[in-house]
Amino acid sequence: MDFIKTTEQDSHYNNLENMSLSELLTNINNEDKSVPLAVEKALPQIEALTQQVILKLKQGGRLFYLGAGTSGRLGILDASECPPTFGVSHSLVIGLIAGGDTAIRKAVEFAEDSTTQGWQDLKSYNITKKDIVIGIAASGTTPYVVHALKLCNTNNIITGCITCNNNSPLSHAAQFPIEAIVGPEFVTGSSRMKAGTAQKLILNMITTSSMVQLGKVKGNKMVDMQLSNNKLVNRGTQMLVDQLNISKEEASTLLNKYGNVRKALKHYKNGN
Incomplete structure (x- = not known):
């Protein structure tokens, strides 16, 4: 398989340490402007996966996010915001991260390299074919995510993914892949930047559109929100x-x- 990680390619900028603060901020902002355009190109893929999410949720299933590092944290963030925003159960959208809850705040060494733990984490929630799993990995190669999706497929569980590389192992493992190609990062390989922003935009789209379709919004208002403050x-x-x-x-x-x-x-x- 011909696979090149654009997320790991050299930044278009060099000698960052010699830039003024104004230059740093301007150049980062210029790079960030490309992210919504990359997401726009992926809209057909986003729609295809979101249709599956809506179908499963309407049938009583759950949505699982699975990721490592920044990708895992973004999934947990999106999942955690669904109950207060839309009044749904905490068990409807579930975010899982390699290394467990400790990894939300501190990196857990080599947790993302496990080829078995992702599936074990899903099994701990008694996952079934009623549910749907979205793997999130900017690189598209994270073993924790890729191998879990493969086992989901084996067990007739619908799978999707969000990645920022073309033709990745994760895209091949997912039945409904989303590829938002944002290109090299401002700081080479720092995929918490443009790739992370693209993933957050896509996660916003998936859950917001799903909740609207599930009747959790009236007009344009969050009528089911939890009155927590x-x-x-x-x-x-x-x-x-x-x-x-x-x-x-x-x-x-x-x-x-x-x-x-x-x-x-x-x-x-x-x-x-």
Whole structure:
């Protein structure tokens, strides 16, 4: 297989240590501008995978993210934001990282090199063919992710991936691959930069689109969000003011009574 890691190729810039702060920031920003365009080119792949995610979630399945290092952390970040944003269970979208929870904050040496642990981590959640697994790896070669996806395929579990290299082992292992080719990083090989940004954009698209399709958004509002702080309580109150044309005092009373924007809207309109 002819496979070249563009994520590992030399930066287009050299002698970074000799640049002024202004030059560093400007050049990083110029590189970052290419990321949305790379994601745009992958839109057909993103749509194909997201359709599978929606199908599985509607059928009662779960979405698993699997990654190492930055990729694993991004998956966990996206998964952790679904319950407060859309009011879904913490068990609906699950992020797993090589090395376990310790690796979220500190790198765990050689954890990503295991060819067996990824599948073991998925099995600990009693994964079945009702679920879907998305492997995340900028390089497209991470053994922890690649081998887990292969075993998912063997067990009739739908697989997808997000990578930033063409024709990678991960893309070949995934049934629904996404390849966002962002090119060399500003600091050679530092895939937490452009590659990480591309992965975050794609993860945003997958879960947001899925939750909209699952009915977790009304109009353009997060009516199922968890009211876990004053900012969100105020946001929920304003939603009720705008939707029902009532005072803030009425809206606040309604929200306190039902604890959820959607429930408050439903009961108010039903006269309860």
